[in-house]
Amino acid sequence: MSQDYRLSRRAVIAGMSAGAAFSALPVGSAWAATPTVGFIYVGPKDDYGYNQAHAAGAAAVKAMGVKVVEEERVPETIDVEKTMESMINLDGASLLFPTSFGYFDPHILKEAKKYPNVTFMHCGGLWHEGLPANVHSYFGYIDEAEFLSGIVAAHVTKTKKFGFVAAKPIPQVLRNINAFTLGARSIDPTITVQVIFTGDWSMPVKEAEATNSLADQGVDVVTCHVDSPKVVIETAEKRGLFTTGYHASQAALAPNGYLTGAEWNWEALYPSLITDFEAGKTIPGLIRGGLKAGIVKTSPYTALVPDAAKAKADAVKAQFMGDGFVIFAGPIKDNKGATVIDAGTMRGQTDIELEKMSYLVEGVIGSTS
Amino acid sequence: MSAASLGLWTVPIAVLGGAIRVSTPFLFVSLGELVTEKSGRINLGLEGTLIMGAMSGFGVAYLTGSPWLGVLAAGMVGVIFGALHAAICSLPRVNDIAVGIALMIFGIGLAFYLGKPLVQPRAPTLPALPLGFWSDIPQVRAALQVNALFIVGLVFTPVLSWALANTRWGLIVRMVGDSSEAARALGYSPIRVRLYATCFGGFMAGVGGSFLSLYYPGSWNEGLSSGQGITAVALVIFARWNPVACFGASLLFGGAGALGPALQAVGVTSGTYLLNAAPYFLTLLILVLSSSSRRRVAGAPGELSVTK
């Protein structure tokens, strides 16, 4: 039940005029005045990763002259419920961006019932039919950028072994690992991706240890899906490995190894959403999109990326930007040999099956349990 | 043997390297805490001291460009926290465990507060010695890329062991720890001796913290310590107040931390959380087996509240 959400870069810069951007669903709420906007982060907002990407979006909203209130390191407990209420009651916020995935159920759902006049924008794509009309969810198909990272990395590897440091084996993470792997293997099917799960979103010592043991395994490209990629990228740099980034650009941390990366582009999405609120437009319940919608982007290629890699990645990127490119196109086998997507089945980005991903594709070394 | 054919051998090699990398903060905190406990005090606040050390060491290294100045600064901050602990504990009716928890909260809060501007910058890191130069296998070379602080700890361990047993200074610390009455009768002030011993413990914990931010993982952020400081306190008891055993126990705890990722790298993936908790379980087991309700734990200082 989702709608593709499209947002061209030019439209953002132009201040989001009417029309093109949103395709409306029946649910939605409208605002005619400038709201006070609250942003809530689960971790520190300067973490070089997940929270920083959202804070950059908040900063872009602030730059529009909108009043923004922010709170960081808010746990997914009663704390976030009370932070939302406090922003509403004491700061007069009418539009909230609780950005952590775990805020949704039960916390946002509880508050949305309690405050029907406040709009809740949740990052995670958990919206479904039947929720209160003031709850919206958004998420980006960052696996598109991961696929491109895989393509780029496949052009520089010598050992044909990649490493992936991940927090937990949950669908969003598995989808990134799989897209990265499929991207790499679209160039060279002999490439394998070794995955290590650290167990939690922010475990610096474990992340460093995981990166080191990957290096010991002989991988020469490392990427990750943890809250703050800083430690992984820096450790890989010390071990002389290539890296691709996540959440935000870590190019500055690894001048000798950083190739490209998968980044959020909240600083484009958030201002456009605010503009629509101010204009009183109806906002869809579920806002999703990838490279084409401008919700995700790739880090600029560094000087380490060969021209052939650029050409190949840009060609696929052009398909993403155009009619679409299907990453999960059957036949796809998981790494235990079972067919998970049948030949001829094309699972496009909006396919709800992809949200339930529980497998690692062929070529990934690791296990989800 | 080529890198590709190492197979399962990568696990012990990775655990060895990981043990060396992960154990250094354990080693420093536990050696310091050992001296503090030998004097008859327990400082549970070392978690806060460790984190303050990590933050201030990183900050000073960033500002001055010298990681060693950072280490020194971290140690000095540790001394301040140790002195604070000792000063409050020397007041009547004050429980050293409670003071430790208080200083843990205070240290963590202060470090997070002052460390906000240090999350983004990068600081110069501590050097490492390539002790694996003799091997052609990159994994072995990487595992034996031993950091300077670990070497310092390695050298310091027997020195401390010897000093505690054979020097006048060591004797005084142990005497104060075993019976403050006896020490007082001989003209030594237990309060002063414990002040020095706790300051030393703080210094070592601060240095241990600076290892986290200046070598491994080598940057400052708020999730840096996953309880290494407080685990090290338990580790001292695990090691029965013996510096050499502390060294071994640090390697064991560090190796346990490295085992999870290393096992996953060869395909063993279940039980991550329980594996991470294994050192705690082991410590508890050792405590249960080695203690007795009738006599005190062998090697335990007589004045130490946690063994009374």
Place this chain on the structure above:
Amino acid sequence: MDAEPPRRAALARFIDPLAAPLAAGAATVALFGLFVALAGRNPLEVYRLMAEGAFGSWFSWQNTLLRASPLLLTALCTALPAQMGLVIIGGEGAFVIGGLAAIAAGLRMADIGTPALVVQCAMALAGMAAGGALIALAGAMRHWRGVNETISSLLLSSIAIAVMNQVVEGPMRDPASLNKPSTRPLPDADLIGNIPGMDVHWGLALGLIACLLAWLLMRRTTFGFAARIVGGNSRAARMAGLPVGLMMVIVTGLGGAAAGLGGMIEVAAVQGDANANIAAGYGLSGILVAFLARQHPLAIIPVAVLLGGIGASGGLLQRRLDLPDAAVLVLQGILFVALLAGEALPPLSEWKAKVSR
């Protein structure tokens, strides 16, 4: 227990325990004021905002009380064993394992269609049993093996949290909890609701009752009297024929049960299922509350409200004054340190005695 004291002594008995905390509070206000002043903020503005965020309105009061409720229970996990001279710091583990046991029991009962109240009672019992068993283990190891309870409760707590994480992501994981590993949720009908007329769940009432019961037990029963004798001098207690070991197990078990009940409430009133978020640090804050309350079960109530208020106002400091979230931790740390240092102050009655002498 005591002989009826004369009125003046009664007054002194009331004021004495308050003198040191008040002095510590004043010192904290001054030190933290200095701290924020050094950070370029106006201390008066900081305190005004904190008052507004914690107690400035009915909304703020409810926010404060809601945050105080788990602390009432986790503080008992430290304060009850403290009556026997034990220092227990494993409340976090008891809270977490209590929550896990509660959801396991609750789901089983709900599956066979039991009425909500029965489900909730079963959950409470399971939570209390699990939390109680964990901490009672520390008490038992202390008595029969001489293992220090502080260290063992800390270790047990870490192990309990690891078990919870493993179970939530493994055997008890709801396959439908895709990106946030959790157990199956409780049916809505079985959730604990709010106290009528308030935006605060029933956990607050349970916490208050638990503190009251703990006080009655420890200060108004023979058992409590005996327990405090053990706390004063266990050798004398043993010679008086008291079953010290059994009493230790009971009292540590009760402390753990209180924290376990807290975990059950977190699951049944806040989260609706068990997930990694139930290890949110309430156990750790409970230690702080217990020590600030000088281990007095009734004093826990105002102290928990105070800490709840500090928590409730922390967000406001972030949003209005751009103070880092850690400012709250710094304040708590200073308060804790100041209070412990204040312990050393002689009781007020002794001052008077000195003055008049």
